[in-house]
Amino acid sequence: MMSEPIGKTRWAIAEGYIPPSSTGDSREMTSHETACILNASDRDANVSITVFFADDEPAGPYRFTVPARRTRHVRFNDLQDPRPVPKGTDFASVIESDVPIVVQHTRLDSRQSELALMTTVAFCD
Amino acid sequence: MMSEPIGKTRWAIAEGYIPPSSTGDSREMTSHETACILNASDRDANVSITVFFADDEPAGPYRFTVPARRTRHVRFNDLQDPRPVPKGTDFASVIESDVPIVVQHTRLDSRQSELALMTTVAFCD
Amino acid sequence: MMSEPIGKTRWAIAEGYIPPSSTGDSREMTSHETACILNASDRDANVSITVFFADDEPAGPYRFTVPARRTRHVRFNDLQDPRPVPKGTDFASVIESDVPIVVQHTRLDSRQSELALMTTVAFCD
């Protein structure tokens, strides 16, 4: 699609926190922390996430695939293997891929009746 | 205006989602997802956006012009040709231009009675 | 203070919009669009902002100083000379300085009873 695929193969998100509660009923309105991943290349991306904590050894890697020319919005709430990411706990993450990807971090917080949103492109070097 | 124009010719926004509903009546308060584009150069910019999905082939390119020394805040809600961007669906986008531009991503979410905002400079490499 | 000053001399903010109304009475709670500027160097920074619009020629430059080892949070609402930045209108901006600075873009929106916030580091190349 493009001359060379856009993105980098290593990213970091220094902020992570899954609110322990929500006011919404639906999946759409449940508080969540998301790593939005774009793989604009023509090859499937094998991605692994490592999660860092304040007082414990890192968890993971959590492995999954983002197919060629697809996006995947990964909720940290959904990471289960090797173990769920705890709620109400500070964490950070490193995302690695075998093809260039773009990573953006978003949180929807619905602990109170009105939702709050935040987003940033993740760090890459 | 400047010695050399500020910006890059290829950008990516890994997060995209048009909320399916709004509480506001006006265009100003309707939930929207925006790519804010600045063309600070002295040449018109021919811009094309390709939209990526989780389970479908990419859509686009959506083509438009940002005149020299102008900004254009493009709402994904308004992209119609070749086909509208679906609401309530995860997407991502790549923005390409023939002159350097700067791209910032903003969402206003008015699904609930109080609005929520988020923004980030898009990724470029 | 530091071996070499942190920052860049040219920045862009592609998103700009001063909400036309506020619910708060105080300056603190009035809707505002801010360019937060850090000058961590040992020399005063002479800064100029040029504002770009969708349908008009750019305005400015707006000129001011950020003293050495100081920060200044500039509200676009307060820019008056050569002319005020209109409310309720899309704009973008380029910030130039004669010494390295760091620029971060923040909006507080209090059009509705609860405030909304967004921020991003500006673009530099």
Next chain:
Amino acid sequence: MMSEPIGKTRWAIAEGYIPPSSTGDSREMTSHETACILNASDRDANVSITVFFADDEPAGPYRFTVPARRTRHVRFNDLQDPRPVPKGTDFASVIESDVPIVVQHTRLDSRQSELALMTTVAFCD
């Protein structure tokens, strides 16, 4: 863990403001301004923060350690030595480390009944 540690040794956050009030009772819901720091390396990071103001000489350095393979979400509210960071005052900060780290800036504002959130990766050069 990784071939070479991800991150940089010098970062800046140009926006800083600790809201002077909160509506929440808990530490979780108290208005706060945070520097989220990830040290994904195998060596402890000795970190120092310098805080810049609009009308006063910089404060600090505030010194602390982020252990190897850990994250630490530092609240500016909690910085006490050499002196507390004042509330309701504009500030900015520079974060320096002896090993590569990643820094992300987040604010939770609970001055009104519903919280507002914002985040961005800090600036590094």
